[in-house]
Amino acid sequence: MSFSDIVERIKGVRGVTEVVTSRSALFITATADALKPLAMEIYQIMGGFFRTCIGSDERSINNCFAIYYIFGLDDRGLNIVVKVYADSKKPELPSISDIVPASDWCEMEARDLFGIEFTGRASYRLILPHGWPNGVHPLRKDYSYDSRPVTRAVSERLTLVDTISTVPIGPYHPALHEPEYFELYIEGERVIDVKYRGFHVHRGIEKLGESKLTYQQVNFIAERICGICGFEHSTCYAQVVESAAGIEVPERAKFIRSIVLEIERIHSHLLWVGVVAHLLGYDAGFMHTWRIREHVMTLAELLTGSRKMYGLNLIGGVRRDIDLSKKEKILEVLDTISKEYIELASLMVSIPQVRMRLKGSGVLYKEDARKLSVVGPVARASGLRRDVRKDLPYAAYRYASFNVPVYDDGDNFSRLMVRLDEIKESISIVKQLLDQMPPGPIKVEEFIVPEGVVAISAVEAPRGEDVHFIITGHGRPFRWRVRAPTYQNIPALKHMLKDQPLADAPLTIASIDPCFSCTDRVLVIDSSGSKRTLKLGWGLG
Amino acid sequence: MTYGPVLVSIGLASVLTLPTLLDGVERKLKAAIQSRIGPPIHQTLLDLTKLFRKELVLPRESMHTLYMAFTYLSLSIVAISSSIASIALGSIELFTASVILLSIIQAIHIAMPFTTYNPFSIVGASRELVLAVINESALLITVGLAILVNPLMSPPSSWRSTYFLLLLELLIVSYIASGRTPYDIAEAEPEIASGWLIEFSGPLLGVIIYTNLLRKAMVKLIVGIVLAGLTTGYGSMGLLLSLIAMTLLWVAYTVASTIVGRSRVDVAPKTMIFIHTTFITLLIVTHVLGV
Amino acid sequence: MKKNPLSLLTIASSKGRVTKRYPFEEPLMTSEFRGKIEIDESKCIGCGACVNACPPNALELLSSSGTKTLRYFIGRCIYCWRCIDVCPVGAIKGTREFELATDDVSDLYELLIHEEAKCSVCNSPYATVRIVRYVATRSPSTEGYVSMDPKCRQEKFVKAIEMRFGGLSA
Numbered sequence A: 001m002s003f004s005d006i007v008e009r010i011k012g013v014r015g016v017t018e019v020v021t022s023r024s025a026l027f028i029t030a031t032a033d034a035l036k037p038l039a040m041e042i043y044q045i046m047g048g049f050f051r052t053c054i055g056s057d058e059r060s061i062n063n064c065f066a067i068y069y070i071f072g073l074d075d076r077g078l079n080i081v082v083k084v085y086a087d088s089k090k091p092e093l094p095s096i097s098d099i100v101p102a103s104d105w106c107e108m109e110a111r112d113l114f115g116i117e118f119t120g121r122a123s124y125r126l127i128l129p130h131g132w133p134n135g136v137h138p139l140r141k142d143y144s145y146d147s148r149p150v151t152r153a154v155s156e157r158l159t160l161v162d163t164i165s166t167v168p169i170g171p172y173h174p175a176l177h178e179p180e181y182f183e184l185y186i187e188g189e190r191v192i193d194v195k196y197r198g199f200h201v202h203r204g205i206e207k208l209g210e211s212k213l214t215y216q217q218v219n220f221i222a223e224r225i226c227g228i229c230g231f232e233h234s235t236c237y238a239q240v241v242e243s244a245a246g247i248e249v250p251e252r253a254k255f256i257r258s259i260v261l262e263i264e265r266i267h268s269h270l271l272w273v274g275v276v277a278h279l280l281g282y283d284a285g286f287m288h289t290w291r292i293r294e295h296v297m298t299l300a301e302l303l304t305g306s307r308k309m310y311g312l313n314l315i316g317g318v319r320r321d322i323d324l325s326k327k328e329k330i331l332e333v334l335d336t337i338s339k340e341y342i343e344l345a346s347l348m349v350s351i352p353q354v355r356m357r358l359k360g361s362g363v364l365y366k367e368d369a370r371k372l373s374v375v376g377p378v379a380r381a382s383g384l385r386r387d388v389r390k391d392l393p394y395a396a397y398r399y400a401s402f403n404v405p406v407y408d409d410g411d412n413f414s415r416l417m418v419r420l421d422e423i424k425e426s427i428s429i430v431k432q433l434l435d436q437m438p439p440g441p442i443k444v445e446e447f448i449v450p451e452g453v454v455a456i457s458a459v460e461a462p463r464g465e466d467v468h469f470i471i472t473g474h475g476r477p478f479r480w481r482v483r484a485p486t487y488q489n490i491p492a493l494k495h496m497l498k499d500q501p502l503a504d505a506p507l508t509i510a511s512i513d514p515c516f517s518c519t520d521r522v523l524v525i526d527s528s529g530s531k532r533t534l535k536l537g538w539g540l541g
Numbered sequence B: 001m002t003y004g005p006v007l008v009s010i011g012l013a014s015v016l017t018l019p020t021l022l023d024g025v026e027r028k029l030k031a032a033i034q035s036r037i038g039p040p041i042h043q044t045l046l047d048l049t050k051l052f053r054k055e056l057v058l059p060r061e062s063m064h065t066l067y068m069a070f071t072y073l074s075l076s077i078v079a080i081s082s083s084i085a086s087i088a089l090g091s092i093e094l095f096t097a098s099v100i101l102l103s104i105i106q107a108i109h110i111a112m113p114f115t116t117y118n119p120f121s122i123v124g125a126s127r128e129l130v131l132a133v134i135n136e137s138a139l140l141i142t143v144g145l146a147i148l149v150n151p152l153m154s155p156p157s158s159w160r161s162t163y164f165l166l167l168l169e170l171l172i173v174s175y176i177a178s179g180r181t182p183y184d185i186a187e188a189e190p191e192i193a194s195g196w197l198i199e200f201s202g203p204l205l206g207v208i209i210y211t212n213l214l215r216k217a218m219v220k221l222i223v224g225i226v227l228a229g230l231t232t233g234y235g236s237m238g239l240l241l242s243l244i245a246m247t248l249l250w251v252a253y254t255v256a257s258t259i260v261g262r263s264r265v266d267v268a269p270k271t272m273i274f275i276h277t278t279f280i281t282l283l284i285v286t287h288v289l290g291v
Numbered sequence C: 001m002k003k004n005p006l007s008l009l010t011i012a013s014s015k016g017r018v019t020k021r022y023p024f025e026e027p028l029m030t031s032e033f034r035g036k037i038e039i040d041e042s043k044c045i046g047c048g049a050c051v052n053a054c055p056p057n058a059l060e061l062l063s064s065s066g067t068k069t070l071r072y073f074i075g076r077c078i079y080c081w082r083c084i085d086v087c088p089v090g091a092i093k094g095t096r097e098f099e100l101a102t103d104d105v106s107d108l109y110e111l112l113i114h115e116e117a118k119c120s121v122c123n124s125p126y127a128t129v130r131i132v133r134y135v136a137t138r139s140p141s142t143e144g145y146v147s148m149d150p151k152c153r154q155e156k157f158v159k160a161i162e163m164r165f166g167g168l169s170a
């Protein structure tokens, strides 16, 4: 299917009112009736993936609510954004979750936070706590950032079924030490169903966003969305604003971003390998992986000023350069870790318990992975060749040649192997980029961000693709939405845990390398709806 | 034998204190293998002192735990004393009694979490139960055979392959009974079953930890006693050898458990049944054939 | 590379111990580490540029009668050093200090008090004395205006224009 065919097919759907094309995206405006046929066309016929959907309160501009659905045709590096308006008095849209199962969560998120109802599906509360009053939708513009509704604590024991036993996992620290709650229903030692309740760490950063934050400040908060792969979020945010404002980032800055992104991937994967060793009772493996990881952490500090929370990105470039002595240090560290980690990885795989427990457990079949549009190593371990670095190249990835490791078994072992292989690739990417790094400035100092522009950016984080979506506003985003990779992967856990032994459950949960605080993230940073003329036309990203 | 009581007291004193230090050695050794500095060797002693200084907190709705903990402690002391006495004095009856007591102690060890009403400790304990039933049967059979082949606790005139097999099987049984990886599945899946000790704290936890150490020492001591019976015979040399064997085994088990991972709860019993039946069959066959 | 579980022992012995007896030994830290900031009292002019840039609101400019206080709360600081980037007079310096835990929260506040300049016309406070001096030395031509608050300044300016064009209110 050629590009013009795609445009033609989409234009052919009844109810599509506008199609705007740009370099890497196709922006479509459609009526509510066209939503399902469009989803069918893009998701089922063209084989696109679903990135997320975003609610937005645009009543101050066009007297409507709106939802943006982002699809991705990965194989041709194209984003397709479908915008649908919903009535301001009684916002209601047809649900597409029957066609696109991956849209389940984002629809519920829009329902919780904007009060947009979705017809044709079962609705439930996803994000707001159960004690939150009905009809209060915190992301609407008429909800001021400092109002605190009266909430009452409600016990959230999900379902009590007498005939089967329930094993609660969490809410304190399932697998990784973050607050989420799983309820496993078991028969004997088999898991027969799973319920998930998350979003306990909703950090309400929108308050800050509405009262204080500026475009540059948001960057530092964006980095704090995730404690392990924050730099991906800050890069993704910087890129989305740069794309909205049409800022040309200097090449050298792009190289530095890619290099640091890969360094972060190495430390993140090593962290995960350590955690898995620990869950397998192989604590020596845990300690030694983290010993190796420590070299990477120190290196990150040398390059950025901090082991974690690098604070390196600004909109327009980066803040610290990589000079010759730092370059040498990077090469030296990469040499040490590549030797040491290959040694340790082959050792770990030789431990009988490690092999036995990972092989064949927590299987996610390719069809399920596709249906849920899972991302990152989880997708690649289930035979889906998806990697934003290849599909929608950003920063300096087009200058590096690397493989995207794909395994077909979909089990925990495949997910381990994907990550082990990726460490190798990352080391090679960093070396290649260091060799080719062009001289020049590392940031653009002056720029203006026009208002009312829509842009999307995606970055391949260690856990999968991060997606940032923005509608620019006056001095700060009008709407900023973050979709962390784990948000996309958690729904797949249901498939992975079902019919598996209970003993494998924590391991399987850990195998998606969940980052719950990412998933719960900040939800949104919106500006207050003060008087302003905002024309929400399509920005050309 | 007038020095008998003296010998027993010395043996007893060392077997009651050594385990805390050996646990410290275990922690230090583990740390070394993991490239860490690790705690000082007397850390376990410090931990216990600290626990005994805290207030007594009982698990919810449960006085049983307290009674059980003290039965656990006193039975362990009795068991370990009688095994020390058995090798010092050459009494196979005392040895038999101590092994039977050990089984009872293992049973209490498993039963204790059931008094706490905590789902996690109960999950942990029920997992342990499966393992223990298999392993304890193997222990009793093997020790029975040991008594059969060397009832006098004195060195035989010539060595037979039965003896080697016997020691080997005893080693396996005692390794598993000491609750180390890959068979520490009561502690398994750290987040689902956060170990069965989860409900205990303060002096109660101290008593349980200390008794556990005694139990761990005891399962190693048994191997040492059978070995001593077959080599040096009973008496002061036998006692010394059993204590040395216990110490060395502690170190060896530590290294072994550090370099492997944990088995899965449903796989562990299967592998265990396989190993035990193979060994016991071989043992009986060689014994009957007299080779 | 084929390995077996025992090779862990060789790895361990070749690597030795990597942990440190911190705090008795030097912490692992590179020359590039960003720690707490230090504001040079003699240089700061109280302009508030750092306050506007600080992402977590660790720096605040508080007004009270006759003074403007720049307050640095270490408890909120994320050590991003954005304040250093934006300070027009280079008053802020980064340090490598990070051992900042304390049992007294007042240790975490640093205050820098500026005298407030009063408008020469209406006598209401509008900036710090030092800003006024700073602006005056930087661009002497503004001298006639710099001693007033923005409102009076605007009025004076409007009057001047009106006068030039023959306005009535001369």
Ligand code: SF4
Binding pocket: C039, C043, C044, C045, C046, C047, C048, C049, C050, C051, C070, C086, C087, C088, C089, C090, C091, C092
């Ligand atoms: S930016 Fe510099 S001069 Fe201005 S208030 Fe801050 S420290 Fe003082």
Ligand code: SF4
Binding pocket: C037, C053, C054, C055, C056, C057, C058, C059, C076, C077, C078, C079, C080, C081, C082, C083, C084
């Ligand atoms: S270092 Fe960053 S957080 Fe701390 S005061 Fe400066 S700008 Fe604020």
